[in-house]
Amino acid sequence: MTTQELVAQIHEKQSFLCIGLDVDLNKIPKHLLDKEDPIFEFNKAIIDATHHLAVAYKPNTAFYEAYGIKGWKSLEKTITYLNANYPEVFTIADAKRGDIGNTSTMYAKAFFEDLEFDSVTVAPYMGKDSVEPFLAFENKHTILLALTSNQGAFDFQTKNVEGKELYKQVLEVSKSYKNSKNLMYVVGATKAEFIGEIRKIIPDSFLLVPGVGAQGGNLQEVCRYGLNDQVGLLINSSRGIIYASDGADYAKAAAEKALELQKQMENILKS
Numbered sequence: 001m002t003t004q005e006l007v008a009q010i011h012e013k014q015s016f017l018c019i020g021l022d023v024d025l026n027k028i029p030k031h032l033l034d035k036e037d038p039i040f041e042f043n044k045a046i047i048d049a050t051h052h053l054a055v056a057y058k059p060n061t062a063f064y065e066a067y068g069i070k071g072w073k074s075l076e077k078t079i080t081y082l083n084a085n086y087p088e089v090f091t092i093a094d095a096k097r098g099d100i101g102n103t104s105t106m107y108a109k110a111f112f113e114d115l116e117f118d119s120v121t122v123a124p125y126m127g128k129d130s131v132e133p134f135l136a137f138e139n140k141h142t143i144l145l146a147l148t149s150n151q152g153a154f155d156f157q158t159k160n161v162e163g164k165e166l167y168k169q170v171l172e173v174s175k176s177y178k179n180s181k182n183l184m185y186v187v188g189a190t191k192a193e194f195i196g197e198i199r200k201i202i203p204d205s206f207l208l209v210p211g212v213g214a215q216g217g218n219l220q221e222v223c224r225y226g227l228n229d230q231v232g233l234l235i236n237s238s239r240g241i242i243y244a245s246d247g248a249d250y251a252k253a254a255a256e257k258a259l260e261l262q263k264q265m266e267n268i269l270k271s
């Protein structure tokens with residue numbers, strides 16, 4: 001998917017919501033556990049109930065890998081279902097990959113060619129030759145971890161390296177990578193106060209912002225500093241939406257939570 005198509009969808013739906021499909025079998029409604037593929041059944045119902053309110057879906061691959069081959073099959077069925085039924089939505093494999101060049105190429109093939117995701121999250125720690133193989137794919141997007149939502153982000157990411165915080169070095173250096181137009185960045189909603197500085201370095205890039213809802217990040221604060229001419233934000237909520245109810249009404253309850261966020265986004269876009 002091109003960035004222009006993503007932006008058009010945001011305007012059409014008046015939403016920049018990304019729903020995280022982090023499926024934990026201990027948290028989904030019990031009646032689904034009798035189904036052949038409970039994870040896929042859960043995802044399908046959530047997607048069908050929310051696709052008009054969200055512009056992106058983000059399965060975190062850890063929640064699928066934890067269930068071995070069955071979990072990977074559920075991930076494959078979920079992305080196939082999204083691409084077949086809702087081709088307008090932007091899909092993110094939250095896999096946080098990155099390795100030496102030839103290995104990164106294989107990771108990129110796995111997520112862009114085999115599973116046909118629009119994007120994948122990548123850790124910047126191994127540098128240019130670990131990131132550029134992902135960037136080589138046309139109309140696919142590499143979402144680089146810049147300033148993460150967790151407390152441990154302060155261990156390294158905000159540390160001064162040669163006169164500048166490490167996360168700023170990541171932003172600046174990555175702009176020089178080949179095909180850097182295919183880059184987006186992860187910035188945690190819990191770090192909203194840093195977004196003004198981030199926007200000075202990457203004014204035009206899309207930011208994937210996890211951390212509203214369960215982690216306590218504030219949507220208004222993120223938008224205050226993060227919105228740009230193309231909106232430029234994808235705000236993720238996972239647990240806050242998909243586990244709104246553990247009863248038979250789980251998909252309806254998820255849609256109600258998604259609607260609350262979409263309405264706030266619509267108001268922000270109109271203001």
Ligand SMILES: O=c1ccn([C@@H]2O[C@H](COP(=O)(O)O)[C@@H](O)[C@H]2O)c(=O)[nH]1
Nearest residue numbers: 020060148149188210214215237238239
């Ligand atoms: O900095 C980061 C990077 C990724 N995540 C992921 O986003 C979701 C957040 O889930 P919630 O339930 O809405 O808290 C999850 O998959 C994380 O692994 C992040 O939170 N922060």
